[in-house]
Amino acid sequence: DAGVIQSPRHEVTEMGQEVTLRCKPISGHDYLFWYRQTMMRGLELLIYFNNNVPIDDSGMPEDRFSAKMPNASFSTLKIQPSEPRDSAVYFCASSSDYGTGNYGYTFGSGTRLTVV
Amino acid sequence: QKEVEQNSGPLSVPEGAIASLNCTYSDRVSQSFFWYRQYSGKSPELIMSIYSNGDKEDGRFTAQLNKASQYVSLLIRDSQPSDSATYLCAVNMVGYGGSQGNLIFGKGTKLSVKP
Numbered sequence: 001d002a003g004v005i006q007s008p009r010h011e012v013t014e015m016g017q018e019v020t021l022r023c024k025p026i027s028g029h030d031y032l033f034w035y036r037q038t039m040m041r042g043l044e045l046l047i048y049f050n051n052n053v054p055i056d057d058s059g060m061p062e063d064r065f066s067a068k069m070p071n072a073s074f075s076t077l078k079i080q081p082s083e084p085r086d087s088a089v090y091f092c093a094s095s096s097d098y099g100t101g102n103y104g105y106t107f108g109s110g111t112r113l114t115v116v
Numbered sequence: 117q118k119e120v121e122q123n124s125g126p127l128s129v130p131e132g133a134i135a136s137l138n139c140t141y142s143d144r145v146s147q148s149f150f151w152y153r154q155y156s157g158k159s160p161e162l163i164m165s166i167y168s169n170g171d172k173e174d175g176r177f178t179a180q181l182n183k184a185s186q187y188v189s190l191l192i193r194d195s196q197p198s199d200s201a202t203y204l205c206a207v208n209m210v211g212y213g214g215s216q217g218n219l220i221f222g223k224g225t226k227l228s229v230k231p
Contacts, residue, residue, distance in 0.1 A: 033218060033219075035221075041223075042204075042221060042222070042223035042224065043160070043204065043221040043223075045218055045219075045220070048218050056218065091159060091160075104150045104152075104162040104165050104206075104219075105160075105162070105219060106162070107159040107160050107161070108159060109158075109159050110159050
């Protein structure tokens with residue numbers, strides 16, 4: 001399996017622009033998570049999906065952030081409009097509830113977002 | 117507010133020594149505990165999971181869990197320079213119907229193993 005695939009790896013954008021981050025989870029995994037990592041706050045959960053349905057979006061900072069999962073193999077995280085304080089590494093992770101007893105997550109390589 | 121606390125470090129140990137990493141958590145009902153390793157500029161990588169009180173060993177790594185004290189630790193024996201990384205403790209919040217919820221991560225402890 002190719003693992004969790006995220007794109008792009010790096011994104012530099014100007015303040016006010018729309019940014020879309022993409023994620024392909026591991027096939028068969030029914031949970032998908034979006035995290036944001038900064039030095040100050042560490043890894044923060046933004047939103048997670050189970051079977052394509054958003055379960056908890058309480059970590060989404062504000063209305064500028066939105067996430068979708070139109071099917072089991074694709075999810076997007078959109079920021080519109082972007083602000084410099086959104087600069088961070090955004091990770092997507094997937095997991096299965098019925099694995100071999102290991103309920104840990106597999107993370108993608110992350111998208112490093114810089115808003116100037 | 118459910119929290120996971122770790123010393124940020126850095127923790128510096130000489131090569132061949134035992135590195136001890138500690139983590140406390142606030143949610144008494146948590147059942148699943150994980151240690152992730154994150155190299156600089158890379159994504160977190162799962163290295164250990166533990167679900168029951170006591171010790172769990174995997175190669176040079178030993179995870180220890182004490183639910184009564186809400187404490188989980190990771191021991192790395194015969195530390196190598198390649199173990200130098202940030203170690204993240206993560207605790208699972210049980211979801212609805214007892215299914216997997218989501219992981220709450222500590223901010224991590226930076227480990228440096230000196231040759």
